[in-house]
Amino acid sequence: MTSNRKRKLVIMLVLSVALLLSPITGTATVQAEGASNSYNxxxxxxxxxxxDAYDATKLLTGHNLGVGSLKxxxxxxxxxxxxxxxxxxxNNRIIVLDDKFKLLHIIDSFEHAGQQDTFASPQGIFVTEHNQLYIADTGNKRVVHLDEQRQLVQIVDSPQSELLQANFEFKPVRVVVDKANRIYVMATGVFDGFMEFNANGEFTTFIGANRVNVDPLEYLWKTLSTREQRSQMVQFTPTEFTNLDINDEGFIYATNGDQWGDNIKKLNAQGTDILRREGYFNPTGDIRYRVTDGPSRMIDIDVTDSEIYSVLDSKRGRIFTYNGDGHLMYVFGGLGNQLGKFTTPVAIERVGDQMLVLDKALGEITVFETTAYGRTLNEAVRSYYRGDEEAAFQRYLETINMNANLEFAYSGIGKALLRQGNYGEAMKYFKESYDNKGYSKAFLLHRKEILRSYFPTIMTILVTLLLxxxxxxxxxxWKGGKKIVTIE
Incomplete structure (x- = not known):
């Protein structure tokens, strides 16, 4: 076969695979451009x-906070x-506000070795329950640990380990700390996962490394290419993480830029992903999108109580919130220039049920408040999580009265009824939500309940019949044993 024919064959194969894959990756827009970004x-x-689960109510800038422009x-x-x-x-500083958005402090320096030290392009911040402050001081290639009085406790820099390459350059960009004071750092150029440091600031290991996930088209092209062509291609490497958060139990929730694997993870102490993915689709952001736009790119995650977590998509500026089972609860936000839209969203956080979204390019914080629908759905999920079946049942009923399209809410009602022992009624709601697993469980328990209720009657009939x-x-x-006597 000539080289031209080989080349034509490769092109035809690549195009064929592209056509086959296009409906998988998504062939429709998420929704038409319009006034509302609320969908499921x-x-x-x-x-x-x-x-709408959330409404934008306020815009915070450096000027209305009284601190000058945020840069x-x-x-x-x-x-x-x-x-x-x-x-x-x-501006190499940290601005501290109270829950009413009033200025409390500005932290722009600290005492170090008898002199005032400052930050250089810090990228990440974390505060423990005891108000210990950790700053990923990226430009200075270190993590700074300040106590409650903002006095220096320690500096973590330039870790030494056989696990690190000789030319490794420490550039931390995000940091979280667990209750045992272990420090987890996301660093630029690190593909082995998060860097774990002990309470003394000593590097111990990597945890949670991402798997290598390959674009099928790129893999096919590499397979059919010549050795010279392969040598000029980019090698397959694991995807870097883009952000992380930690909950009260010490589990790390993380996002990465992987387009073909799981871009949201929940890591235990061993770095194993234990995120539950029991929803209709895996937590991944948008599942329908234009092929030319590509899937969501998650760049931040915020975990709150009751295993509820929200993730920020930088590509379309949307916030996706999931419950602990992986069901999509609601979506809000978007890109644009009106209140509730962003230019370059980079971070999200909650203050109670308020949601804050930080826009890097505009130097603004958008404040979102829950609507009646959002509050009801949040409370339904929380009630079920803490085992309050009656409250969960009532809140889920209220939720579907406001939004009949939220199919997983029917499953929530079914689970609440299941816990209450109302198996027959639970089956109806599980069927409505297409929850086959829940329906099967309710069916088995309902069948057992019916058999148990009719067991005395069945046994009475059976014993009577046997008797x-x-x-x-x-x-x-006895009649057969009788002899008949005839008198002649």
Whole structure:
């Protein structure tokens, strides 16, 4: 076969695979451009209308906060008492607000070795429950740990380990800390996962490395290419993480830029992904999109109580919120120039049920408040999580009255009824939500309940029947044994 024919064959194969894959990756827009960005996905993958769960109510800028313009802010953190830490990276400072968005402090320096030290393009911030402050001081290639009084505790820099390459350059961009004071760092150029440091700031290991996921078209092209062509191609490497958060139990929720694998993960202490993916579709952002636009790119994640978590898509500026089972609860946000839209969203955080979204390019924070629909759905999920079946049942009923398209809410009602022991009624709601697993469980329990309720009657009939057969046989045998005497 000539080289030209080989080349034509390769092109034909690539085009054929592209045509086959195009409906998988998505052939429709998420929704028509319009006034509302509220939607969800049905069991069949269709985009369905949904009420607004959040409304944008306020826009915070450096000027109305009284701190001057924010320059390239990159991160947010909210403490348990509602204090808001804004990392104003371009101005090398941290702005601290209370839960009413009033200025409390500005942190732009600290004492180090008898002198005032400053930050250089810091990119990440984390505050523990004891108000210990950790800053990913990217430009200075270190993590700075300050105590509650903003005095220096330690500096983590230039880790030494056989696990690291000799030319490794430490550039931390995000940081979280667990209750055992272990420090987890996301660093630029690290493909082995998050860097774990002990409480003394010593590097110990990597956790949660992403798998290598390959674009099928690129893989096919590499397979059919010559050795010279392959040598000029980019090698397959694991995807870098894009952000992380940690919940009260010490589980790390993380996002990455993977387009072909799971771009949202929940990591345990061993770095194993234990995120539950029991929804109609895996938590991944938009499942329908133009092929030319591509899938969502998740760049931040915020985990709150009851295993509810929200992820930020930088590609389309939307926030997707999921429950602990992986069901999509609601979507809001978008790109644009009106209130509630963003230019370059980079971080999300919650203050109670309020949602804050940080826009890097505009130096603004958009404040979102829950609507009646959003509050009801949140409370339904929380009630079920804490085992309050009656409250969960009532809230889910209210939710579907406001949004009949939210199919997983029917499953929530079914689960609440299942816990209450109302198996027959639970089956109806599981069927409505296409929850085959829940329906099967309810069916087995319902069948067992029916058998148990009719068991005394069935046994009575059975014993009576057996006794009747026994008596009939005895009578028949007795009559058969009688001799008939004839007198002549």
């Amino acid at each position: 996905y049905s069991f069949w993958g269709n985009t369905v209308v949904s009420p 390239d802010p990159s991160d947010l953190h909210v403490t348990a008492d509602g204090h808001i830490y804004v990392l104003d990276s371009g 009747a057969i026994f008596v009939w046989r005895k009578v028949r045998k």
